[in-house]
Amino acid sequence: MPIEDLPEFVEKLEKSGELKRVKTEVDSNLEISEILSRIMYSNGPAVLFEKVKNYDMPVLGNAFGSMRRLEIGLENPDFTEIGQRIVDMTRMEVPSGIISKLRKLPELAKMTDVAPKLQKSGPVTEIFDDSPSLDRIPVLKTWPKDAGRFITFGLVATKHPETGVRNLGVYRMQIVDSKHALMHWQKHKRGAQHSEIKKDAGDRIDAAVIIGADPATVFSAVAPVPEGLDKYVFSGITRKTGIKTVKCRTVDLEVPANAEMVLEGYVDPSDLRMEGPFGDHTGYYTPPEPYPTFTLTGIMRKQKPIYLTTIVGKPVLEDAYLGKVIERSFIPLIRMFHPEVVDFAMPPAGWFQGMAIISIKKRYPGQAKKVMMGLWGMGQLSLTKIFVVVDENVNVHDLNDVIWAVTTRADAARDVMIIENAPTDTLDPASPLVNLGSKLGIDATQKTKEEGYQREVQELVSPDDATRRMVDSRWQEYGL
Numbered sequence: 001m002p003i004e005d006l007p008e009f010v011e012k013l014e015k016s017g018e019l020k021r022v023k024t025e026v027d028s029n030l031e032i033s034e035i036l037s038r039i040m041y042s043n044g045p046a047v048l049f050e051k052v053k054n055y056d057m058p059v060l061g062n063a064f065g066s067m068r069r070l071e072i073g074l075e076n077p078d079f080t081e082i083g084q085r086i087v088d089m090t091r092m093e094v095p096s097g098i099i100s101k102l103r104k105l106p107e108l109a110k111m112t113d114v115a116p117k118l119q120k121s122g123p124v125t126e127i128f129d130d131s132p133s134l135d136r137i138p139v140l141k142t143w144p145k146d147a148g149r150f151i152t153f154g155l156v157a158t159k160h161p162e163t164g165v166r167n168l169g170v171y172r173m174q175i176v177d178s179k180h181a182l183m184h185w186q187k188h189k190r191g192a193q194h195s196e197i198k199k200d201a202g203d204r205i206d207a208a209v210i211i212g213a214d215p216a217t218v219f220s221a222v223a224p225v226p227e228g229l230d231k232y233v234f235s236g237i238t239r240k241t242g243i244k245t246v247k248c249r250t251v252d253l254e255v256p257a258n259a260e261m262v263l264e265g266y267v268d269p270s271d272l273r274m275e276g277p278f279g280d281h282t283g284y285y286t287p288p289e290p291y292p293t294f295t296l297t298g299i300m301r302k303q304k305p306i307y308l309t310t311i312v313g314k315p316v317l318e319d320a321y322l323g324k325v326i327e328r329s330f331i332p333l334i335r336m337f338h339p340e341v342v343d344f345a346m347p348p349a350g351w352f353q354g355m356a357i358i359s360i361k362k363r364y365p366g367q368a369k370k371v372m373m374g375l376w377g378m379g380q381l382s383l384t385k386i387f388v389v390v391d392e393n394v395n396v397h398d399l400n401d402v403i404w405a406v407t408t409r410a411d412a413a414r415d416v417m418i419i420e421n422a423p424t425d426t427l428d429p430a431s432p433l434v435n436l437g438s439k440l441g442i443d444a445t446q447k448t449k450e451e452g453y454q455r456e457v458q459e460l461v462s463p464d465d466a467t468r469r470m471v472d473s474r475w476q477e478y479g480l
């Protein structure tokens with residue numbers, strides 16, 4: 001059975017030795033984040049801070065900070081299955097005749113199994129606070145030069161104004177006062193797109209910030225799913241069972257019924273204020289930029305909610321593991337468009353949008369470039385700054401192997417592609433302008449005669465089979 005909510009996840013982590021409780025009183029101002037950063041940099045456990053100075057709400061951090069914890073949370077040792085389920089759905093034949101409909105019934109039933117189910121009430125509707133305040137939530141200040149306290153792990157729910165498709169995105173929020181926060185949805189993200197559509201119609205957008213949910217829903221908010229796919233449905237696909245939802249009280253949105261807490265409100269695109277600086281996942285402070293204001297209209301919550309948070313900074317921290325699961329789970333979707341792709345890696349040190357390495361089974365000249373150009377046109381991969389394409393026999397997860405391929409199969413003038421004035425990740429500290437910069441593509445595949453490589457391809461060094469077998473059979477004799 002999939003995990004239903006955050007307390008159940010906490011219980012499972014604790015039973016597996018993956019969670020520690022801190023009973024000593026700690027401060028949400030810098031102290032918790034310093035503890036969490038030491039724990040995260042040393043591959044430590046999830047931490048539940050039970051006693052937080054001035055607040056009566058426990059704080060949970062690093063809950064997703066290891067592959068083991070993500071395996072527990074998503075009950076999925078093979079994360080590629082998640083993307084494969086989406087691919088399988090797209091390949092399902094839609095039956096027309098009654099007989100074929102009946103034959104397809106079990107598969108269609110599976111699809112409805114993953115759809116969200118709207119309930120009248122749920123644990124999150126236990127309490128509704130109509131004079132709500134952000135001041136009662138133990139929001140962390142992470143780094144000393146941060147502009148203030150930031151909600152870092154809120155799942156921001158919005159609805160596409162035209163299609164009604166529901167979205168969730170993790171966008172940080174800087175607390176302004178008890179009723180206002182700044183919504184850091186970057187330009188390329190779906191929350192910002194929804195808001196822009198509303199803005200064009202002269203309107204503001206409803207938003208609900210979900211604090212703490214079942215692990216699959218948290219993952220869903222981080223995942224760059226294909227356009228048009230409802231994130232609640234994606235959560236159901238991830239956990240193989242649809243989540244339960246309830247309606248918000250003051251805005252027209254649905255939220256997970258098992259959430260710890262939901263901050264209801266709206267984002268006004270005409271009320272822009274300077275957000276930041278904030279110590280970001282690039283390892284630098286992102287300087288202040290204008291972002292729209294979220295106004296709180298109500299809070300729904302459990303009787304005793306847990307405040308789920310995380311900290312970001314120079315990689316590798318907790319978000320790296322979520323990124324790894326995205327990398328694994330989205331390979332089947334990449335292959336759907338580019339079947340030559342064998343493997344794909346986004347090294348965590350490159351904060352995910354910085355660099356990706358792709359191995360391909362090359363069949364024709366220029367194919368590495370075709371893959372790069374295709375991926376630069378695909379969802380959030382379009383924001384990746386550097387692509388390196390290698391042959392199928394190079395291990396994309398082994399940087400030694402990748403560097404060997406780049407230095408032995410790429411010629412700088414022939415195999416490097418630079419694209420100017422392209423969209424970049426908002427956080428890229430090196431791009432000349434915010435959101436606009438250049439791309440670097442390195443084709444590190446073995447070049448062929450058709451690609452203008454007129455030399456003989458040099459043979460890879462390896463032992464002959466007879467010697468290998470002989471040494472294998474005598475290995476014990478050597479005493480090594």
Ligand SMILES: Cc1cc2nc3c(=O)[nH]c(=O)nc-3n(C[C@H](O)[C@H](O)[C@H](O)COP(=O)(O)O)c2cc1C
Pocket residue numbers: 152153167168169170171172173184185186187188189190191221222223224225310312319322380
């Ligand atoms: C801890 C954490 C913090 C994040 N903060 C932000 C943020 O402040 N702004 C943003 O646009 N994306 C942020 N992201 C990335 C988005 O959540 C991610 O790109 C997601 O796919 C967005 O969903 P969307 O495409 O549906 O908008 C963050 C991710 C994580 C894991």
